[in-house]
Amino acid sequence: EAGVTQSPTHLIKTRGQQVTLRCSPISGHTSVYWYQQALGLGLQFLLWYDEGEERNRGNFPPRFSGRQFPNYSSELNVNALELEDSALYLCASSLARDRVDEQYFGPGTRLTVT
Amino acid sequence: AQTVTQSQPEMSVQEAETVTLSCTYDTSESNYYLFWYKQPPSRQMILVIRQEAYKQQNATENRFSVNFQKAAKSFSLKISDSQLGDTAMYFCAFMNPLSGNTPLVFGKGTRLSVIA
Numbered sequence: 001e002a003g004v005t006q007s008p009t010h011l012i013k014t015r016g017q018q019v020t021l022r023c024s025p026i027s028g029h030t031s032v033y034w035y036q037q038a039l040g041l042g043l044q045f046l047l048w049y050d051e052g053e054e055r056n057r058g059n060f061p062p063r064f065s066g067r068q069f070p071n072y073s074s075e076l077n078v079n080a081l082e083l084e085d086s087a088l089y090l091c092a093s094s095l096a097r098d099r100v101d102e103q104y105f106g107p108g109t110r111l112t113v114t
Numbered sequence: 115a116q117t118v119t120q121s122q123p124e125m126s127v128q129e130a131e132t133v134t135l136s137c138t139y140d141t142s143e144s145n146y147y148l149f150w151y152k153q154p155p156s157r158q159m160i161l162v163i164r165q166e167a168y169k170q171q172n173a174t175e176n177r178f179s180v181n182f183q184k185a186a187k188s189f190s191l192k193i194s195d196s197q198l199g200d201t202a203m204y205f206c207a208f209m210n211p212l213s214g215n216t217p218l219v220f221g222k223g224t225r226l227s228v229i230a
Contacts, residue, residue: 042220042221105158105160108157
């Protein structure tokens with residue numbers, strides 16, 4: 001069974017640009033979570049999608065947005081990139097949101113903003 | 115809001131020995147879940163062990179076990195017979211399940227090095 005996949009693996013952007021990161025969950029998983037792992041800060045929750053809807057968002061500005069498609073894959077968009085957006089962006093998926101289930105993580109996308 | 119604190123940024127242990135990683139959390143909830151995740155140098159996070167707060171028995175998974183002290187809000191991870199493959203970042207995480215899965219709240223992690 002394929003795990004959570006993310007693309008691209010690495011990305012270099014300049015300040016002010018926009019970026020789109022992609023995530024494909026494990027087959028059968030309907031929930032997708034996005035986390036930001038910045039150096040020294042651990043993982044911070046960004047966004048949570050389930051059944052195509054945004055269920056919750058973390059304490060991040062509106063220039064962080066995303067969506068979930070009918071096949072449950074998801075995109076994370078970051079507009080007006082700032083230097084502090086440089087981080088590893090991790091996507092995780094889980095089964096239906098009505099029960100507690102393990103979140104399975106992808107390998108991440110390393111974003112560098114210069 | 116819940117917070118998770120890992121007070122040991124880095125630790126090292128000799129191969130075959132035992133090491134304990136600390137985690138404390140703060141919550142006013144009575145029902146919640148706690149997790150330890152491992153992130154090896156290749157980056158993919160994997161679940162090591164999970165504990166449900168309403169279960170008094172400490173969870174174990176092979177060489178990994180936890181010491182869950184609910185009153186003290188402490189959730190430490192013990193790794194026995196440490197192996198080189200245990201070298202990784204370890205993250206403690208909290209989930210308030212409400213009606214099911216919700217986003218995890220993570221600590222800042224402990225970098226564990228297992229030395230041959």
